[in-house]
Amino acid sequence: MADDVASTERSRGGMSEQRRRRVRLEISREAARLFWAQGVDGTSGDQIAEAVGLSTRTIWRHFRSKESCAEPIVAQSVEWELATLRSWPPRRSLEEHFATEAKRLVSEIGPSEQADAGLGIKMVRLAETEPALRTAWLMACDQVERELAGVIATRLGLRPDDLQVRLHAAATAAALRVINEYVGAGLLDGTDPRQLGDESFAFIADAVRTATGGAVGDPVHTDEAPAEPDEAAPGSCGPGPSTTR
Amino acid sequence: MADDVASTERSRGGMSEQRRRRVRLEISREAARLFWAQGVDGTSGDQIAEAVGLSTRTIWRHFRSKESCAEPIVAQSVEWELATLRSWPPRRSLEEHFATEAKRLVSEIGPSEQADAGLGIKMVRLAETEPALRTAWLMACDQVERELAGVIATRLGLRPDDLQVRLHAAATAAALRVINEYVGAGLLDGTDPRQLGDESFAFIADAVRTATGGAVGDPVHTDEAPAEPDEAAPGSCGPGPSTTR
DNA sequence: AACCCGTCTGTCACTTAGTGACAATGTCAC
DNA sequence: GTGACATTGTCACTAAGTGACAGACGGGTT
Secondary structure, eight states: OOOOOSSSOOOSSSSTTHHHHHHHHHHHHHHHHHHHHHOSTTOOHHHHHHHHTSOHHHHHHHOSSSGGGGHHHHHHHHHHHHHHHHTOOTTSOHHHHHHHHHHHHHHHOOHHHHHHHHHHHHHHHHHTTOHHHHHHHHHHHHHHHHHHHHHHHHHHTSOTTOHHHHHHHHHHHHHHHHHHHHHHHHHHTTOOHHHHHHHHHHHHHHHHHHHTTTSSSSOOOSSSOOOOTTTTOOOSSOOOOOOOO | OOOOOSSSOOOSSTTTTHHHHHHHHHHHHHHHHHHHHHOSTTOOHHHHHHHHTSOHHHHHHHOSSSGGGGHHHHHHHHHHHHHHHHTOOTTSOHHHHHHHHHHHHHHHOOHHHHHHHHHHHHHHHHHTTOHHHHHHHHHHHHHHHHHHHHHHHHHHTSOTTOHHHHHHHHHHHHHHHHHHHHHHHHHHTTOOHHHHHHHHHHHHHHHHHHHTTTSSSSOOOSSSOOOOTTSSOOSSSOOTTOOOO
């Protein structure tokens, strides 16, 4: 918690990169708290600035608009899914990978992360009624989509801007968004977090397979011998969901 | 062409409903034209008002924000897809329906509609770089998603707020969005519209099947005897039905 | 005709989100 | 230390958007 900025890169031109993200996150926390307590319209830039202890001008230096103040806290709430997808080894199935990563996550999470996650869920909930916030949420999902395109492209051996890849990424990201909204709503309504968490892993794996027509989800063979000639023809019949559980 | 407002409903409170939509569309046309010519930031509310021949105050009476001025023209550019999905008879396949509707559309389209469609495509293109406009585009896609939920729910015999339906709708809407962006970019780059049009129909049908894991796209049997036992269990473990709600 | 009534619109004053410009401070490199 | 650069604060300013009031249009009643 001490001001140890030693080990971080600050190659040239100030302590940016890392410190900037911390400041943005700090602002975002306060903004989200106020948004949830008083609504977006009921919260002014001056209030946010005062709450975080900075001048209003500095707030606008870090965020281009009031609503976008919520972005970091929202982005962080999907960051773990993103990181999980990013670190998905080619030779593992989605279910396996999510199961192990989820375990690791549960053991590593601290109270601060938990609070942030709660704020993120609240922002997603607010986004359902506040169009201004919906932008922030959809932007975060947009980012997920972009990252997913990279992941999927790698697994299918195609380029990230390939139309098929983009379609898969978009469908998957949309499904993830719906699941996040569903799980978030459940958590706010008091559903048992543990059960909901377990459910959500199954949901995610299932949704990814479905949204990509079964093309993404199974282990892939990197070297050669595709052995799955069905991925190019997205016909009606579903793929064999080899539950590697 | 004449001011025949007779046949239209004006059940309560003035000629609204229809006239209001015309005014909004008129504003939207000019706004889109200016946005494309000078960028969003380079266009002021006063300019839009002057271009359309109204006072600035009236613009804000019709639109809650500058960017949202683009919404009607964007919404109209996806309206035909929406209408096509909406009128999709249960017993037909998606390919059949889109093919006949596309023919009908080509014969019915006029120069005004064509101009509007061009503006819509330009707005979608602009949305890739102008975050303010991206909101309008994503909002339109959001509307598509909602309508799709209804369509899919009907075809699968489920409720529109069923999680599975929402997942299918979200994935499908996302795929449609990507196709629209792809086709729009192609049109602006000078690809032959006819060929691109034919392509897009195939894309859409294909994408809908893929995005829903094959659950949506085929004719359905309304009365009974599903004859397609694969649609209920789209993945490994069917978590959906046990909604703890 | 005059009259009323409701809606739409314009004008103007006003709040607030967001920017530009400049000065003050703080930090690193030397 | 001093100079270069980045961050922040202060203040004046533009532009988005709202509230309030008044006039215009239009249609129905007598």
